[in-house]
Amino acid sequence: MSAGLPDPKELEELLLGGELRYTRVDAVRLSGVTRExxxxxxxxxxxPSMGDDVIAYTEGDVAALNxxxxxxxxxxxxxxGVIRLVRAFGQTMTRLAEWQVNLLGSMLRDDPNEPPGAEALESIMELADKHIGEFEPLVVHAWRRQLAAAGTRAMAAAATRDGETGAALRTTVGFADMVSFTQMSRELDEMELARVVERFEETASDIVASCGGRLVKTLGDEVLFSAATPKVGGEIALTIAAAVKDETEVPDVRVGVAHGPVLPLMGDVFGTTVNLxxxxxxxxxxxxxxxxxxxxDELEKDPDYEITRIVRRPVRGLGIIQPYVLRRAAPTP
Known part of the structure; x- marks a missing residue:
């Protein structure tokens, strides 16, 4: 271990909220679940996988198993069902934890391009020791809020299905993609590029939330969003395109939006509509x-929009399609 760095075991136990005191055999015996x-x-x-004789479990781990x-x-x-639920928690929390550690590390070191040193790590430990009890309820609060929003969307979707069968729902989905991202990645250093991506994701995320849609996922230079109605989907798309134009840190975006059957699965969305x-x-x-x-067709009678038919195009995997350009209607004189 490098001189001056905190003890990894001490850090782990601090963040876990308890002493590492049980082996896998102990945890299985105390919880009543099978080894497998x-x-x-x-x-x-x-x-990571642990041997049966490795002390790697806390009281919290045993309580979770119970x-x-x-x-x-x-x-x-x-x-x-448990495995699927736990995998959803694990994958979500992995990204959240990495994001938080990176954020804290960048805030607590003088040069954001350098990895955190002993002083920064000590500061993170001190911060966790004093305030982790305040951070934890925020995670639960955010989860409950998002759970309530997802449940409300599911109820609204069920109410509009009118006896339809199948798992797919009629949804509006869209991608917003930064222009010339590959070229920009060659011109900027890693931290500058990360800041551009972060600013793009912040802008898109705020707009999607404010319009009442859902940010499905971010893909670096691209975001995928969904909306329960065509109107909300159109508003999100136009607002993102306009907002990014005004962003000096972020290049322009291209936005593509389609409406049709979508299969929601594990927080993501799939199907031909998404591909389109x-x-x-x-x-x-x-x-x-x-x-x-x-x-x-859904938006053509809405006075808020102007829809222009453009040349039919062949697209990979979908044949010939008829695209349209969506704009806001010009103000009435």
């Missing part, structure tokens, strides 16, 4: 929004 199931859970959470066992005993979830939205993005000019025929 505990191994599946550990991997689903995203933790809660999971009770959920199965009460018939709330079966083993496969991605293809439409490649047809858009910088700063513009291109939509598919179905979304154009």
């Amino acid at each position: 199931f505990s191994g599946r859970l550990w991997l689903a959470f995203g933790y 809660r999971i066992r009770r959920l199965m005993d009460d018939g709330v979830l079966d083993e496969d 939205a991605a293809r439409l993005t490649s047809l858009a000019r910088p700063g513009s929004v291109v939509i598919d025929a179905e979304l154009a």
